Amino acid sequence: MSKFIIAALVENKFGVLARISGLFSARGFNISSLAVGETEDPEVSRMTIVVDADEKILEQVKKQLNKLIEVITVYDLTGGEYVDRELILVKVKAASTDIREKIVQVVDSTGAEIVDIGKKSVTVEESGDEHRIKALVELLRPYGILEIVRTGKIALQSDA
Amino acid sequence: MAKLKGAEILVKSLCKEGVRHIFGYPGGSVLPLYDALYDEKSITFHLTRHEQGAVHAADGYARATGEVGVCMATSGPGATNLVTGIATAHMDSIPMIAITGQVKSVLIGNDAFQEADIVGITRSVTKHNYLIKDVSEVARTVKEAFHIARTGRPGPVLIDLPVDVQMLEAEFEYPRTIEMRSYNPVLKGHPGQIKKIADAVEKSQRPLIYAGGGIILSGASQELTRFARKSNLPVTTTMMGLGGFPEDDPLSLGMLGMHGTAYANHAVQEADLIIAVGARFDDRVTGRIDDFAPRSTIVHIDVDPSSVGKNVKVDIPVIGDAKSILADLTSVVNRKECPEWHEKISSWKKQLPLTYRKDDKLRPQYVVERICELTKGRDVIVSTEVGQNQMWAAQFYTYTRPRTWLSSGGLGTMGYGLPAAIGAKVGCPDAVVFDIAGDGSIQMNIQELATAVIEKLPVKIAILNNGWLGMVRQWQELFYKKRYAFVGLAEDVDKYCPDFVKLAESYGALGIRVKEKNQVDAAIEKALEVDGPVVMDFVIEREENVYPMVPAGEAIDRMIHGLA
Ligand SMILES: Cc1ncc(C[n+]2csc(CCOP(=O)(O)OP(=O)(O)O)c2C)c(N)n1
Numbered sequence: 012m013s014k015f016i017i018a019a020l021v022e023n024k025f026g027v028l029a030r031i032s033g034l035f036s037a038r039g040f041n042i043s044s045l046a047v048g049e050t051e052d053p054e055v056s057r058m059t060i061v062v063d064a065d066e067k068i069l070e071q072v073k074k075q076l077n078k079l080i081e082v083i084t085v086y087d088l089t090g091g092e093y094v095d096r097e098l099i100l101v102k103v104k105a106a107s108t109d110i111r112e113k114i115v116q117v118v119d120s121t122g123a124e125i126v127d128i129g130k131k132s133v134t135v136e137e138s139g140d141e142h143r144i145k146a147l148v149e150l151l152r153p154y155g156i157l158e159i160v161r162t163g164k165i166a167l168q169s170d171a
Numbered sequence: 172m173a174k175l176k177g178a179e180i181l182v183k184s185l186c187k188e189g190v191r192h193i194f195g196y197p198g199g200s201v202l203p204l205y206d207a208l209y210d211e212k213s214i215t216f217h218l219t220r221h222e223q224g225a226v227h228a229a230d231g232y233a234r235a236t237g238e239v240g241v242c243m244a245t246s247g248p249g250a251t252n253l254v255t256g257i258a259t260a261h262m263d264s265i266p267m268i269a270i271t272g273q274v275k276s277v278l279i280g281n282d283a284f285q286e287a288d289i290v291g292i293t294r295s296v297t298k299h300n301y302l303i304k305d306v307s308e309v310a311r312t313v314k315e316a317f318h319i320a321r322t323g324r325p326g327p328v329l330i331d332l333p334v335d336v337q338m339l340e341a342e343f344e345y346p347r348t349i350e351m352r353s354y355n356p357v358l359k360g361h362p363g364q365i366k367k368i369a370d371a372v373e374k375s376q377r378p379l380i381y382a383g384g385g386i387i388l389s390g391a392s393q394e395l396t397r398f399a400r401k402s403n404l405p406v407t408t409t410m411m412g413l414g415g416f417p418e419d420d421p422l423s424l425g426m427l428g429m430h431g432t433a434y435a436n437h438a439v440q441e442a443d444l445i446i447a448v449g450a451r452f453d454d455r456v457t458g459r460i461d462d463f464a465p466r467s468t469i470v471h472i473d474v475d476p477s478s479v480g481k482n483v484k485v486d487i488p489v490i491g492d493a494k495s496i497l498a499d500l501t502s503v504v505n506r507k508e509c510p511e512w513h514e515k516i517s518s519w520k521k522q523l524p525l526t527y528r529k530d531d532k533l534r535p536q537y538v539v540e541r542i543c544e545l546t547k548g549r550d551v552i553v554s555t556e557v558g559q560n561q562m563w564a565a566q567f568y569t570y571t572r573p574r575t576w577l578s579s580g581g582l583g584t585m586g587y588g589l590p591a592a593i594g595a596k597v598g599c600p601d602a603v604v605f606d607i608a609g610d611g612s613i614q615m616n617i618q619e620l621a622t623a624v625i626e627k628l629p630v631k632i633a634i635l636n637n638g639w640l641g642m643v644r645q646w647q648e649l650f651y652k653k654r655y656a657f658v659g660l661a662e663d664v665d666k667y668c669p670d671f672v673k674l675a676e677s678y679g680a681l682g683i684r685v686k687e688k689n690q691v692d693a694a695i696e697k698a699l700e701v702d703g704p705v706v707m708d709f710v711i712e713r714e715e716n717v718y719p720m721v722p723a724g725e726a727i728d729r730m731i732h733g734l735a
Contacts, residue, residue: 022353026302030294037295067480074477080299080319083353 014043015062015069015089016166022081023049023056031058031082034075040068044097044163055083059095059165088166095166098138100126101148104155105133114154123147132157172344177306178203178337181270181330182211184313187345190214190241192232192597194225196252198245200272200285203337217597217626220618222249224590226256227616230265231591234577235552236598237390239266239320246272247285250331251292255584257327258296262581263411264388266325268316269297273333276304290331298326306339314346323356324475325388356474360496364489368446368470369503371487375444375468377512378404381427384411384580385449385473385493392416392573394497395448402504405516407435409450411580414570424516425525428456429721430562433523433730436721438516439464440728446470449493452482453581462726472496525566527715527733533688535559535635535711539567542605542633545695550602551575552595556588556612558642560635562717564607586615592630593623603631603699610636610660610667620678623704631698632706637713638667645716649731667710675706684708 021027028047035042043061050057062072069087076085088095105111105128114133118125127134137147141164148159175183181204185193194217197205208216219225222244229240240260244253250271260267274283290302299319301312309332316328372378386395386408392415399406399422406416407424418425427435439445445467450456457463460482470487471479479488489496527536542553553568554577555561561578570576577595579587592606606613613634623630635641638661647655661667675682681701685694685708698705718733 026290029291033294071477071481074481078475078477080351080354 012063012065015064015087016093016095016164017060017062017073017076018086018088018166019058019060019076020050020083021056021058022083023054024081027056027081030079031076034079035072038071038075040064040072044161046163046165059163061164086168088168092169092171093166094169095140095164096138097141097144097164098136098162099144099147100160101135101137101151101156102132102158103135103151104131104157106131110154114151117150121147121150172342174340175343176203176207176337177309177332177339177341178207180306180309180341180343181313181332181337182207182214183343184310184345185241186211186213188239188313188317190239192217193241193243194219194228194232194594195243196222196225196245196249198249198272198285200246200274200334201243201249203334204243204270204272204332217622219590219622221616222252223256223586224593224616224619224622226253226267226269227259227584227587227590228594228597228619229267229269230256230260230587231554231577231594232598233260233265233267233594234591235574235595235602237574238598239268239317240594241268241270243270244272245285246274246289246334247287250287250289254292254296257293257329259579259582259584259587260327261296261298263384263579264325265327266320267327268320269327269329271329271331272337273302273331275335276333277335279333289329293329296327297329300329300331302331303336304333306336306341309336309341310343310345314349315351318349318351319354357490358474358492358495360472360489360491360499362499364487365496365499366503367487368489368500369505371444371468371470372402372404372504372507375507376509377442378444378446378507378509379438379442380404380406381409381439381445381447381450382406382412382415383409383448383450386412386415387573389449389474389493390573391449391494391497394494394501396420398497398501398504401501401506403507403509404446405438405513407431407438409453409456409580410565410578412450413565413576414573417571418569419571426565428727429458429723430566430717430719431727432525433719433732434516434519436719436727436730437519437523440466440726441515442467444468444470446472448472448497449474451478457482458721458725458727458729523732531688532712533686533691533709535563535637535709535715536567537688538633538635538691538709538711539563539607541691541695542607543568545692545699546603550599552577552592552599552602552604554578554588554592554595554604554606556606556608557583557585558609558612558640559637559645559715559717560607560609560612560641562642563635566717585612589613589616589630589632590619592632593619593626593628596628596630606630606632608632608634609641610634610638610671611640614669617674620675620680620704620706624679627703629701629703629705632704634671634706634708636667636671636708636710637715638664639713642717644714648714648716649720650722664713671706671708680704680706682706682708684710686710
């Protein structure tokens with residue numbers, strides 16, 4: 012099993028997301044992440060789906076997606092050149108002023124951003140590719156991570 | 172332009188699609204539709220006795236005629252009663268439109284009286300489905316729905332129409348064309364791939380055609396027959412493909428698979444080239460998949476790309492419509508001389524024929540053979556229920572024409588046969604329509620006898636009555652040490668329940684009981700002569716089994732053979 016990244020252009024209509032997620036659950040395919048949003052054409056949404064699969068399952072996933080009436084195009088980005096980004100918010104324990112300052116320092120050095128400072132915690136925002144996100148999480152882990160939320164990957168083919 | 176109500180628009184749109192029959196059942200949420208249909212003289216409405224009867228009748232109508240079958244039900248329980256039949260049609264790729272009423276738009280999601288999220292419920296058993304929220308969308312939706320149902324790999328499409336939308340008004344203009352950027356099935360096969368098939372035939376020594384239901388659906392029987400005869404290739408069909416190639420042709424090996432002929436299954440295992448057309452390598456066909464056709468190059472022709480490479484590795488895939496691809500293939504293929512292969516097949520045919528014990532007991536295979544024999548030369552359609560009856564009907568009747576075999580293959584739905592026979596009779600009034608049934612299955616939609624009697628649809632029901640849920644009993648006999656858990660339908664050996672003759676009579680049909688082999692012909696002849704529905708209750712050998720049989724999970728040449 013490895014992770015594959017697929018993009019699907021779909022009609023922007025109600026029920027489409029349910030159809031797609033239903034397809035995955037009905038066939039026992041596992042979605043690792045799914046991000047949806049409108050495109051430059053308001054009648055079309057783009058879904059970026061990261062799936063845990065082997066080559067054979069991936070092939071079926073693509074064909075089954077294509078078979079759905081409201082799916083316009085399916086791209087398999089995995090093999091080619093693409094840029095991908097994900098946004099993450101990490102809430103870290105920060106009980107004292109000392110620790111808070113330390114976290115601020117550490118975060119500054121990475122290019123991530125502090126978006127909220129509370130009495131007992133600090134929330135950090137980062138966006139980037141998987142590598143960057145992972146690095147931040149590892150950096151913050153020693154302080155004690157309280158909560159993480161991620162948007163799931165979005166990706167575009169590069170025309171390089 | 173004059174405005175019409177949503178219900179009227181729907182009915183007018185159905186007319187534009189050429190619909191002449193609707194099978195259905197009423198309720199609060201379809202009253203406006205019902206009312207609009209009351210005035211529409213070009214559509215005949217068939218009131219069934221259960222929504223499941225309506226959906227299977229629409230399915231039988233579609234299979235027998237090749238047209239889109241249409242059924243209708245009210246919201247909530249009416250709609251959920253359609254689900255089994257929609258799933259049945261979906262598994263066998265039958266073009267169908269199911270129309271359901273829905274509660275008022277403003278009540279949707281409120282757990283209103285008779286509300287069911289039928290679009291959600293049927294998402295995985297339809298090719299596509301719609302909830303129409305805007306009356307101006309009705310006509311276009313119907314146009315799209317029919318287009319989707321009948322093109323590409325066909326299938327059922329459900330349209331859910333809230334009762335208030337049925338009453339709102341809009342201008343009616345039926346779209347002439349349909350543009351869907353997201354749905355464009357490929358029809359023409361790639362010429363390069365087709366050439367590759369011809370080359371593979373050239374190179375092969377033991378070629379075999381494996382044809383499925385796609386042949387029937389695409390209307391490709393003639394093309395298949397021409398291709399097989401020109402290239403001199405033997406043909407086996409799946410159960411869904413029965414009638415797609417004439418079984419009385421010397422090239423025919425009959426049906427393959429779990430209860431297929433021994434010679435078809437051996438041929439698959441020995442073949443060095445298999446050309447699969449409109450078939451999907453179902454597990455009931457392939458047996459143990461790793462051992463399926465181990466020596467063979469595999470060609471797969473199918474209109475549905477997701478079928479190709481799903482279960483087996485395919486060497487030469489061709490996406491497109493079977494009819495056009497087979498025609499193209501025929502023009503580039505040469506006659507294949509492979510006398511040793513044909514010789515081998517003939518010797519299997521001689522050594523391992525389909526047969527049964529021919530004594531003076533009343534055996535089900537004999538009944539099916541006699542139905543076949545006594546209706547020779549007539550226009551006959553056979554529908555079946557599910558279980559042993561279905562397999563005997565597949566094995567012992569000789570199918571020579573497409574759309575003469577109606578049976579629930581993919582889903583295996585008991586209760587399919589009688590309503591499907593009714594739908595077929597509506598679509599093909601000149602045909603003799605038989606439902607070959609088991610005593611278990613027939614009770615699942617027996618209420619449709621009333622529909623047959625009242626609508627004067629003289630279907631002929633042949634119950635192969637063994638007093639058991641026979642196919643389950645057979646598995647228990649063979650694989651569960653004869654522990655016949657909860658499968659007996661009779662109170663006692665001579666006390667069958669119900670009395671099908673009296674039951675038939677209570678509906679106003681003719682009932683005939685047959686207990687002796689020598690009464691079989693007379694019963695069938697009587698049934699053919701009577702101008703009305705007939706129930707023949709054949710009280711057969713109780714523990715007769717279907718053979719050959721490939722145990723589930725075994726390679727398909729590992730068959731259990733019956734006593735010849
Ligand atoms: C709706 C439904 N329920 C259960 C089954 C499982 N099943 C398959 S065959 C069979 C027995 C059928 O009995 P009967 O109709 O008497 O036919 P026979 O096998 O005796 O010919 C059953 C219960 C099914 N196919 N469909």
